[in-house]
Amino acid sequence: MIDQELISRCIREESKAQYELYKALYSLMMSVCSRYERNKQDAVAKMNEGFLKVLTHLKERKENVPFELWVRRIMINTVIDKHRQDKSRKTAEVLTDTIEDAGEESVNEYLREMEAEEFDRMMKQLPDMSGRVFNLFAIDGYSHQEIAEMLNMSEGTSRWHVAQARKTLQENILNAAKKNMMHAQ
Numbered sequence: 242m243i244d245q246e247l248i249s250r251c252i253r254e255e256s257k258a259q260y261e262l263y264k265a266l267y268s269l270m271m272s273v274c275s276r277y278e279r280n281k282q283d284a285v286a287k288m289n290e291g292f293l294k295v296l297t298h299l300k301e302r303k304e305n306v307p308f309e310l311w312v313r314r315i316m317i318n319t320v321i322d323k324h325r326q327d328k329s330r331k332t333a334e335v336l337t338d339t340i341e342d343a344g345e346e347s348v349n350e351y352l353r354e355m356e357a358e359e360f361d362r363m364m365k366q367l368p369d370m371s372g373r374v375f376n377l378f379a380i381d382g383y384s385h386q387e388i389a390e391m392l393n394m395s396e397g398t399s400r401w402h403v404a405q406a407r408k409t410l411q412e413n414i415l416n417a418a419k420k421n422m423m424h425a426q
Contacts, residue, residue: 242309243308251296251299252300259296262296270291271284271288273313276376277320279365288316291316291319291320295312298315321373321392324373324392363413363414366409366413368405370392371402371403371405371406371409374402375406378403379403385399
């Protein structure tokens with residue numbers, strides 16, 4: 242929890258306080274940015290850009306909003322804003338893989354044992370847009386309407402991206418569970 246004194250020192254633009262705040266918020270900011278960016282270098286760039294926005298807008302922050310929640314929202318908006326800027330340069334990605342049937346029991350067993358890093362790796366394999374929309378919906382709790390407004394798309398497109406991301410994640414988990422079963426035998 243960030244204390245008000247540190248925030249006040251940052252508002253007074255004390256560089257030592259700003260560095261303390263950066264260190265205190267690093268893991269929160271990095272966790273948000275890492276979910277939306279495929280590589281660490283891009284995540285760090287977005288995090289630093291977002292932190293600059295935090296410092297710039299500290300005076301405007303409403304004190305009734307929890308500080309960490311406010312920072313989290315800025316980080317998400319920073320990533321989304323950057324995506325909007327890059328959107329014209331990116332092409333649409335289409336997923337065409339099909340899911341195979343497998344024993345539900347083996348998949349559930351694998352899910353119980355699966356490491357967070359493995360799931361993170363699978364999330365990073367999602368197409369950029371599907372990964373962003375899935376993160377916003379399933380992890381950050383935004384509605385399809387909010388996502389549609391943020392990313393300038395229809396609610397139906399937002400739903401499609403979530404469905405495609407779920408399908409791809411299910412396939413990846415299923416394939417990993419099958420490999421795990423083969424190695425166990």
